Each structure stands twice: as C-alpha cells, then as structure tokens.
Amino acid sequence: MKTIDTKAAAAAPQMRPYHHGDLASALLDAAERELTDKGFEGFSLRGVAKRAGVSHAAPAHHFQDVNGLLTELAARGFERLVSRQLAFRKKADPEPRAQIGASVLGYIAFAVENPSLFRLMFGSQRPDFNGERLVQAARSAFDDLVALAAKATGNSDPPDKDHTALVDVAGVWAVAHGLADLLSAGRLPLLHNLPEAIRNQIILKLVERVVEPVQPS
Amino acid sequence: MKTIDTKAAAAAPQMRPYHHGDLASALLDAAERELTDKGFEGFSLRGVAKRAGVSHAAPAHHFQDVNGLLTELAARGFERLVSRQLAFRKKADPEPRAQIGASVLGYIAFAVENPSLFRLMFGSQRPDFNGERLVQAARSAFDDLVALAAKATGNSDPPDKDHTALVDVAGVWAVAHGLADLLSAGRLPLLHNLPEAIRNQIILKLVERVVEPVQPS
DNA sequence: CCGCAAACCTGACAGCGTCAAGATAAGATC
DNA sequence: GATCTTATCTTGACGCTGTCAGGTTTGCGG
Numbered sequence: 078m079k080t081i082d083t084k085a086a087a088a089a090p091q092m093r094p095y096h097h098g099d100l101a102s103a104l105l106d107a108a109e110r111e112l113t114d115k116g117f118e119g120f121s122l123r124g125v126a127k128r129a130g131v132s133h134a135a136p137a138h139h140f141q142d143v144n145g146l147l148t149e150l151a152a153r154g155f156e157r158l159v160s161r162q163l164a165f166r167k168k169a170d171p172e173p174r175a176q177i178g179a180s181v182l183g184y185i186a187f188a189v190e191n192p193s194l195f196r197l198m199f200g201s202q203r204p205d206f207n208g209e210r211l212v213q214a215a216r217s218a219f220d221d222l223v224a225l226a227a228k229a230t231g232n233s234d235p236p237d238k239d240h241t242a243l244v245d246v247a248g249v250w251a252v253a254h255g256l257a258d259l260l261s262a263g264r265l266p267l268l269h270n271l272p273e274a275i276r277n278q279i280i281l282k283l284v285e286r287v288v289e290p291v292q293p294s
Numbered sequence: 295m296k297t298i299d300t301k302a303a304a305a306a307p308q309m310r311p312y313h314h315g316d317l318a319s320a321l322l323d324a325a326e327r328e329l330t331d332k333g334f335e336g337f338s339l340r341g342v343a344k345r346a347g348v349s350h351a352a353p354a355h356h357f358q359d360v361n362g363l364l365t366e367l368a369a370r371g372f373e374r375l376v377s378r379q380l381a382f383r384k385k386a387d388p389e390p391r392a393q394i395g396a397s398v399l400g401y402i403a404f405a406v407e408n409p410s411l412f413r414l415m416f417g418s419q420r421p422d423f424n425g426e427r428l429v430q431a432a433r434s435a436f437d438d439l440v441a442l443a444a445k446a447t448g449n450s451d452p453p454d455k456d457h458t459a460l461v462d463v464a465g466v467w468a469v470a471h472g473l474a475d476l477l478s479a480g481r482l483p484l485l486h487n488l489p490e491a492i493r494n495q496i497i498l499k500l501v502e503r504v505v506e507p508v509q510p511s
Numbered sequence: 512c513c514g515c516a517a518a519c520c521t522g523a524c525a526g527c528g529t530c531a532a533g534a535t536a537a538g539a540t541c
Numbered sequence: 542g543a544t545c546t547t548a549t550c551t552t553g554a555c556g557c558t559g560t561c562a563g564g565t566t567t568g569c570g571g
Contacts, residue, residue, distance in 0.1 A: 100518080116419055118335075122559065132520045134560080139518090143559065199479065200417035202333050240496060247485055248469070248500045255472025256464070262416065268464055279457060283465045286503050317549080339528065349551050351529080356549095360528065 101139040103129045108150055109194070117197045122146065144203045148211055151204040154194045155214035159221060161187040173229035177288055178281045180225060181253040185280065188257035195261050199254070222250060229288055248287035256280060318356040320346045325367055326411070334414045339363065361420045365428055368421040371411045372431035376438060378404040390446035394505055395498045397442060398470040402497065405474035412478055416471070439467060446505055465504035473497060 107128035112120055122143040123133045140146040165183030169175050188195040197204065204211055226245045259265040268276055324345035328337055339360040340350045357363040382400030386392050405412040414421065421428055443462045476482040485493055 118419055121557085123557085133558095134521080135519055137560075196417050199475065199481065200413050202335055240492065243484060244496050244499055244503075247473070247482065247496060248503065250482065251469050251472035251476065251500065252465070252504075253472070254476055255468035255470070258416065258475055259468065259471055264416065265464065265467065267460060275457065279461050279464065282461055283468065283504065286461075286465065286506075287469075287500065289503075338526080340526075350527095351552080352550055354529075 100129065100131060100135065104131075104136055104139060104146065105149060105153070108146055112150065112193045112197065113191070117193045117201060120147075144205060147197060147201070148204040148208060150194070151198045151201075152211045152214040154191070154198045155211070155218055157191075158184065158187045158198070159218045161190075162218070162221065173225060174285070174288060177222075177225050177229055177249055178284045180222060181249065181256075181284050182277055182280060184253040185257045185260060188261040192261040195257065199258070219250075222246065222253075226288065245288055249284060252280075252283055252287050256283075317346065317348060317352065321348075321353055321356060321363065322366060322370070325363055329367065329410045329414065330408070334410045334418060337364070361422060364414060364418070365421040365425055367411070368415045368418075369428045369431040371408070371415045372428070372435055374408075375401065375404045375415070376435045378407075379435070379438065390442060391502070391505060394439075394442050394446055394466060395501045397439060398466065398473075398501050399494055399497060401470040402474045402477060405478040409478040412474065416475070436467075439463065439470075443505065462505055466501060469497075469500055469504050473500075 104125060108120075108125045111125050111128060115121065115124065122136060125146070126133045126136055129135075136143075136146060140149065162180045162183035165179040165186070166176050169179035198215075206212065206215075223246050226249055227242065230242065230245050256265070256268070260269055263269055268279065271279070321342060325337075325342045328342050328345060332338065332341065339353055342363070343350045343353055346352075353363060357366065379397045379400035382396040382403065383393050386396035415432075423429065423432075440463050443466055444459065447459065447462050473482070473485070477486055480486055485496065488496070
C-alpha cells in the first residue's frame with residue numbers, strides 16, 4: 078500500500094523513498110551544514126550521519142565513501158558558483174565588459190559566502206576531479222567566462238593560437254580567483270575592511286584594467 | 295650546542311641514541327617530506343615521527359601539537375616565499391615595474407614548486423595565524439609587495455586614503471595569488487600546458503596591465 | 512502472501528592525535 | 542666522583558576517525 082511519508086515524497090519525488098525517504102539528499106544537506114560548521118578540515122562523515130539522524134555506516138549505501146560525498150558536494154558547489162555569477166549578471170548592464178565585471182563580483186560573493194565550500198572546490202584533493210560529474214560542473218564555470226571574454230575583446234573563438242585572448246581570460250580568471258581566495262580567507266584586510274560598495278568599485282576597476290589591452294596612443 | 299655521544303655514534307650508527315640531538319629541526323624536515331608526499335590533507339604526525347625515527351609521542355616535546363608543527367612549517371613557508379621572490383628580483387631589471395613582475399613570477403614559482411605547502415599557508419585553518427611568528431612572516435611578504443607597488447606607481451606611503459594605490463597593490467596581489475593557486479593546483483590547463491617562457495610572458499603582460507593605471511589622455 | 516533485495520544498524524578494525532606515566536640520558540650541584 | 546634534577550624520549554591508553562563484515566528491518570514484485 079501507499080504508506081509513503083507524504084512530506085518525503087513531496088520533497089524529492091524522483092528519488093527512492095525507501096526507508097528514510099530520501100537519505101541521499103538529506104545527507105548532502107547535513108554535509109553542507111557540517112562543512113560550514115566544522116570547516117572542510119574538521120569535516121567528519123560520522124558527524125554528517127549524526128546530523129542526518131542515521132547510523133555512522135548509513136552513508137556508505139548512497140556514497141561510495143567520504144570522498145564520494147565530498148565530490149558531490151563540490152560539484153553542487155560549482156553549479157551554485159555559476160548560478161551566483163548569473164544572478165549578478167542579470168542585474169548588470171548587458172554590455173559584455175559589464176557582464177564580466179558582474180561575473181567576477183558573483184564569483185567573489187560566492188567565495189565569501191561559502192568559504193569552506195570554496196576551499197573544498199579549489200584547495201582540496203579529496204573530491205574526485207576525474208569523475209564526469211565534477212569535471213563537467215567545473216568546466217561550465219570556466220566556459221562561461223571564456224565566452225564572455227571573447228565577446229568583450231572581440232577575439233572570437235576559443236583562445237588557442239593567439240595569446241592575447243588567452244591573456245584576457247587568464248587575467249579575469251586570476252583576478253577573480255585571487256581576490257575570492259584571499260577575501261574568503263580574510264587574508265586581505267585592506268580590502269576586507271572596506272564598505273562593500275567601495276570594495277566592489279575597486280574590484281570592477283581591476284577587472285577593467287585586466288580585460289582592456291593597454292592602448293599605446 | 296648538542297654533542298652526540300661519541301661511543302654510541304661510533305659503535306652503532308644505525309642505532310639511534312636515546313636523545314636525538316636536534317630533533318626539532320629533524321622533525322621539521324620530516325614534516326616537509328610528509329607534506330610533499332602525502333599532501334596537506336594526508337599529513338600525519340605519527341607519519342612524521344616515523345620518518346624522523348622516533349616514537350609517535352616524541353614531537354609533543356618540541357611542538358605543542360600537530361597544529362604547532364604546521365604553524366612553524368607555514369611560517370618557514372612564508373619566509374621561503376619571500377626569498378623566492380627576492381631571487382627572481384635579483385635577476386631582473388631594477389626598474390620598479392620589472393621588479394614587481396619578477397616578484398609575481400617568484401610568487402607563482404614558489405606555489406608551483408611547493409603546492410602542498412602553499413595550500414597549508416593559504417588554504418588551511420590549522421596553523422595558528424594569531425601567533426607572532428606566523429603573522430610576522432606572512433606580513434613581510436605583503437609589505438614587500440606594497441613597497442614595490444608604491445615605487446612603481448609613484449604613490450608613496452602606505453595605501454590608506456587614496457584608493458588608487460590600493461587598487462595597484464590589491465591587483466598585483468590578486469593576480470599573483472590567483473595564478474599561483476590555480477596553476478599549482480593544475481586548474482588552469484590553458485596556461486599550464488604552455489612552455490614556461492611563453493607562460494611567463496603572459497603573466498608579465500598581465501602584471502603590466504594591472505599595475506599601470508589607465509591613462510585617459 | 513512470500514521472498515528478495517535495498518536500506519539501514521551493530522560491531523569490529525586499524526590509524527589518527529593526545530594525554531599519563533615510566534625510562535633514559537645529559538647537565539647541575541655538592 | 543656521586544647524587545639529584547630536568548629535559549628528552551618511549552610505551553600504553555583513550556576517544557575519535559573511515560571503512561568493512563554481517564545481521565536486521567523494510568518495501569516492493571512475484
């Protein structure tokens with residue numbers, strides 16, 4: 078008979094509502110809380126299981142091991158990173174360079190809002206970066222930026238032969254990631270202590286410099 | 295000064311004396327090997343002790359705990375980061391902007407050469423960043439860059455009121471750190487697969503863009 | 512209704528960091 | 542030179558971790 082818990086079925090109808098209902102996503106939620114609470118170095122699989130209210134060995138049935146769980150967590154992180162950038166772009170001027178600036182601001186905002194997740198995504202070796210899932214999620218963020226840079230500088234097509242296009246992409250990527258990493262770690266007090274408006278202004282100015290080739294008049 | 299017992303050393307060189315002589319630095323050496331071998335996430339204090347040939351509890355007499363050892367390791371890392379930058383600067387043109395470029399190349403070279411140590415220094419929360427030792431070592435790297443940027447742009451004195459000087463410093467810092475982090479993690483294959491000469495050329499071009507304020511006239 | 516397989520639990524194992532207590536060597540004091 | 546002191550290092554134990562083996566519950570297909 079249909080003795081399925083209604084709220085569990087409503088929460089994730091496509092998942093298998095066997096015992097717990099949807100332990101897989103419940104574990105992911107718990108894992109994210111564990112990550113933000115304990116940091117990615119204090120992360121514990123047993124702690125996640127306890128948060129989800131299951132035994133310490135239950136996660137093994139949904140994720141191969143703790144690294145598998147972290148891999149899925151990182152993949153979701155990359156997807157959210159992209160959507161954060163898109164949200165910033167939506168509210169910005171459609172002009173390509175403004176879009177790049179908005180993307181960078183979104184990138185940095187994500188890192189500051191989710192420092193532990195950001196470290197897991199870029200600083201950890203525990204997620205499986207050979208897996209299809211994670212690779213694709215990570216690449217989508219990159220491809221987005223490449224396309225934007227190409228539109229802004231007029232250098233079309235993927236950057237290969239011509240290094241000038243490469244400089245643009247690498248520059249934006251580097252500035253965004255460098256600021257994101259330093260700011261999310263609180264390692265750049267000069268910028269960190271500024272009011273957000275001014276800080277964003279500075280960031281945008283930096284992006285302007287990087288993306289615009291120096292014109293020798 | 296520590297003098298190893300002569301008869302013990304002469305009689306059986308492979309049989310270590312009860313008192314090591316200079317275990318503190320031996321542990322640091324072993325810790326660095328452990329770090330490069332196992333990565334900063336697989337790092338184990340017991341593994342370090344085994345490498346140094348002592349019992350698992352011996353390190354406690356020289357470092358408060360594993361985080362204390364990692365703190366010292368990170369502090370030495372910052373010192374080496376500075377010296378690596380200085381080495382690059384020595385071989386470069388004394389002109390301020392060339393010096394900045396050399397510094398960035400040194401920064402990146404250090405990160406690529408010591409990826410695990412770099413993560414420990416910037417991505418980990420285990421070292422004690424409140425301790426005097428580590429703070430001073432980390433600041434020296436930063437101050438160096440600030441002084442250089444001031445010299446290059448003509449904006450003297452520490453960057454405080456005027457944000458333009460701040461943009462310069464933050465820009466160079468961000469580009470250097472962003473590229474260093476991404477390259478050392480192999481997360482920027484576009485640049486990573488290029489021959490080093492071309493890669494350095496691109497990096498220098500990027501630094502040029504960031505450090506040079508856009509001149510409207 | 513029955514059986515089966517998926518989902519979950521209990522218990523065990525080795526490895527980890529750390530504390531307590533004992534053993535040893537080096538130096539100080541007499 | 543003998544004894545005391547103290548720093549150094551070892552051994553053993555504790556609770557924590559991730560993972561595996563085997564047993565138990567649960568829902569679904571026959």
